[in-house]
Amino acid sequence: MGTRRGPPAPTAQNGRVREAVTQARRIVVKIGSSSLTTATGGLDDARVDTLVDALAALAAAGREVVLVSSGAIAAGLAPLGLPRRPRDLATQQAAASVGQGLLIGRYAAGFARHRLTVGQVLLTVDDVTRRAHYRNAYRTLRKLLDLRAVPIVNENDTVATEEIRFGDNDRLAALVAALVDADLLMLLSDVDALWTGNPTRPGSTRITEVRGEADLAGVDIGGAGRAGVGTGGMVTKVEAARIATGFGIPVVLTAAPLAGAALAGEPVGTFFHPARRRPAARLFWLAHATAPRGRLHLDPGAVQAVVGRRKSLLPAGITAVDGTFTAGDPVDLVDVDGASVARGLVNYDAVELPGLLGRSTGELAAALGPAYEREVVHRDDLVLL
Numbered sequence: 021m022g023t024r025r026g027p028p029a030p031t032a033q034n035g036r037v038r039e040a041v042t043q044a045r046r047i048v049v050k051i052g053s054s055s056l057t058t059a060t061g062g063l064d065d066a067r068v069d070t071l072v073d074a075l076a077a078l079a080a081a082g083r084e085v086v087l088v089s090s091g092a093i094a095a096g097l098a099p100l101g102l103p104r105r106p107r108d109l110a111t112q113q114a115a116a117s118v119g120q121g122l123l124i125g126r127y128a129a130g131f132a133r134h135r136l137t138v139g140q141v142l143l144t145v146d147d148v149t150r151r152a153h154y155r156n157a158y159r160t161l162r163k164l165l166d167l168r169a170v171p172i173v174n175e176n177d178t179v180a181t182e183e184i185r186f187g188d189n190d191r192l193a194a195l196v197a198a199l200v201d202a203d204l205l206m207l208l209s210d211v212d213a214l215w216t217g218n219p220t221r222p223g224s225t226r227i228t229e230v231r232g233e234a235d236l237a238g239v240d241i242g243g244a245g246r247a248g249v250g251t252g253g254m255v256t257k258v259e260a261a262r263i264a265t266g267f268g269i270p271v272v273l274t275a276a277p278l279a280g281a282a283l284a285g286e287p288v289g290t291f292f293h294p295a296r297r298r299p300a301a302r303l304f305w306l307a308h309a310t311a312p313r314g315r316l317h318l319d320p321g322a323v324q325a326v327v328g329r330r331k332s333l334l335p336a337g338i339t340a341v342d343g344t345f346t347a348g349d350p351v352d353l354v355d356v357d358g359a360s361v362a363r364g365l366v367n368y369d370a371v372e373l374p375g376l377l378g379r380s381t382g383e384l385a386a387a388l389g390p391a392y393e394r395e396v397v398h399r400d401d402l403v404l405l
């Protein structure tokens with residue numbers, strides 16, 4: 021199947037594509053730093069207002085909007101006298117701490133013009149992988165939407181460490197779209213669509229639809245945009261589109277000033293078709309949002325039970341444990357060759373496990389008490405890789 025390039029012809033297919041956009045009831049919109057800031061790095065009031073107007077129109081039409089907005093670090097640069105996005109984490113976090121307040125204040129003022137209230141939601145990776153946090157994040161977002169407020173999500177940059185960072189809001193937006201079971205993810209950038217190569221390069225052409233991996237073969241997505249402002253460039257956007265479409269959510273990628281037109285169903289930007297299958301939301305997050313904190317080595321029988329028969333993992337099938345983790349952390353389950361076969365949330369601390377390995381749950385319960393009858397990883401907390 022070929023990639024569709026250049027201006028789209030008005031076909032029935034295009035009609036269906038746009039219907040997916042105009043009929044979407046719950047929409048996650050992600051906007052990048054480069055679309056919110058001026059050339060010198062401060063927040064661009066006019067751009068913020070253009071976005072707010074487009075989103076307020078959606079809300080007025082009874083549709084639910086979750087905004088994932090970058091820009092905290094960019095907004096904090098000028099007030100701190102920083103000429104460009106810092107490389108070190110501590111200065112990025114200081115800039116985000118200053119900028120996030122300015123950013124949300126600006127949004128609050130913008131949405132207030134439309135009599136809409138905003139709610140700030142700052143998420144860390146833990147919030148979307150630990151079951152209790154995940155439920156909490158979902159409940160808060162759900163409640164904000166029920167109360168007709170506009171949730172504005174960003175990564176909680178000030179507390180995120182290098183190891184547990186999302187680092188890019190494109191992926192965070194895809195995961196939020198899965199979390200709230202959105203009908204559409206809209207990625208807004210400073211470029212009007214995905215192109216076959218960097219749009220500044222002669223010969224690059226616009227891609228209007230992506231139906232699957234085949235349409236991405238040969239597309240050059242390397243190179244970020246405006247130096248010192250955005251983070252991921254197209255790589256993270258395409259990855260976010262993969263995650264969302266893999267979850268069954270269609271994605272539109274376009275430029276921020278075209279958001280209103282795209283939402284009205286005009287054929288702008290690039291449309292990524294959803295894959296059909298929808299996995300269970302929580303496990304989907306586990307697979308995509310988590311960095312494992314350790315590894316459990318399984319004997320062949322345990323691999324067969326977990327992968328082949330979708331059983332819980334018991335201590336008897338584990339031969340060794342690596343890593344430092346506590347109960348509730350994500351860990352990888354690896355086979356005898358060291359290949360990861362599944363990821364799950366472990367029910368024990370790393371220090372407890374060596375004394376349990378190879379022993380049956382009955383034996384452990386008799387020796388150590390009924391609490392030790394529990395699985396090491398419950399099958400409901402497991403996702404196959």
Ligand SMILES: Nc1ncnc2c1ncn2[C@@H]1O[C@H](COP(=O)(O)OP(=O)(O)O)[C@@H](O)[C@H]1O
Nearest residue numbers: 052053054209215217240245250251252253254
């Ligand atoms: N194939 C491509 N199609 C479109 N844009 C591309 C492509 N490859 C690289 N880019 C660059 O990616 C930039 C968008 O990334 P970035 O600046 O990180 O955005 P944001 O701040 O919106 O997250 C574009 O401005 C463009 O220069």
Ligand SMILES: N[C@@H](CCC(=O)OP(=O)(O)O)C(=O)O
Nearest residue numbers: 053090091092093188189251
């Ligand atoms: N959380 C960071 C956003 C990082 C990020 O993904 O930026 P971008 O590539 O502009 O979407 C911030 O608010 O500055």
